Amino acid sequence: MEDDHRDIGAIARSCNMNKPNNVVASKLGLKASHVWNYFDRVLAPGMNSFNGSSESVSLDFPIARQERSYDQVSNQQFYLHSIQPVQFFQQIVVPQSRTTVACVPPTTTQLEWIDLQQQLDIGAKIHPNFASSMKSPLTQSTTRKNQSIRLTYELSQDELTNDKWAWHKYGQKYIKGSPFPRNYYKCSTSKQCEAKKQIEKSSKDENIFLVSCSGEHNHDPPMSRRYLASFKNNFKFKLPKSINIFPKESIFNASSSSSKRIKHSTDVASSIIGTKPPLEIGSKNKMLFSVVQNKGDGKVKVHMNEDIFMGIEELQIGTTST
DNA sequence: GGCCTTTGACCTACG
């Protein structure tokens, strides 16, 4: 792979020029448009190339201190937005102080990446749990003290069904502010495995599922019945039937019996879920970026993987201002 | 019969 001089510096330049369609990785057809519409800072004026070696390149830029609480910073978040081939975006909270953006070599292996995360004191090795997918998180958060880092993804129904891990549901809860229940799952392959995930429908877009992953699988993905069935049954691969996506009010109107309510809701859930084949491992719909942030000093690391770039036609980098 | 889901109760963090 001829990746010795991938022009990652263009990312920094694109964030300065306020001009769309700057080529970020021309060899891979990657373009970036500048939406740096809140903080418009010089990222790395002197950075012209990225040598693809094992050493990270840091881009330092100052960011105004945020005095607001976690819940209130949503209008100022660093994000990367892939426009094609799949629609999703990822956000993390803007660091509270001087920030380092490290562009990791596209050839970085997963082990190297884990090591780099640890160097930044991320404190947890969170891996995407989706077979196709190594998708990037929408948010990275912890909801409670001493709780492991949780990565939240926006997934379509197709992407949700393409989970290579086996899960069992252990709870369901209606969350304040959302009409849809949150479903709680643990890895069912091993009792020692601490991997968990939460699935709920997005209140903004009913076709989108918010999937939060925490913990880490300490074993290989199982060749589960469900997984095997995906081949055996010609890709009749569906969401776990237990994913209740029925809105609160609808359920309350559906029946006075709680058991019937759930039965109804799951049937509906299954019926509206398509039976398209799962995405193949190695397809273009892999994770596009990894973005992690050091809690301590606010360092942000952007991981760009070689496979990730394939098939991407546009990319936006910047901070939101909503 | 075993695995999985359901769901009320319970636990815990947080304000």
Next chain:
DNA sequence: ACGTAGGTCAAAGGC
């Protein structure tokens, strides 16, 4: 200390 909300447990039932 208390109320609230998110997260988890576990018995019961379904498949």
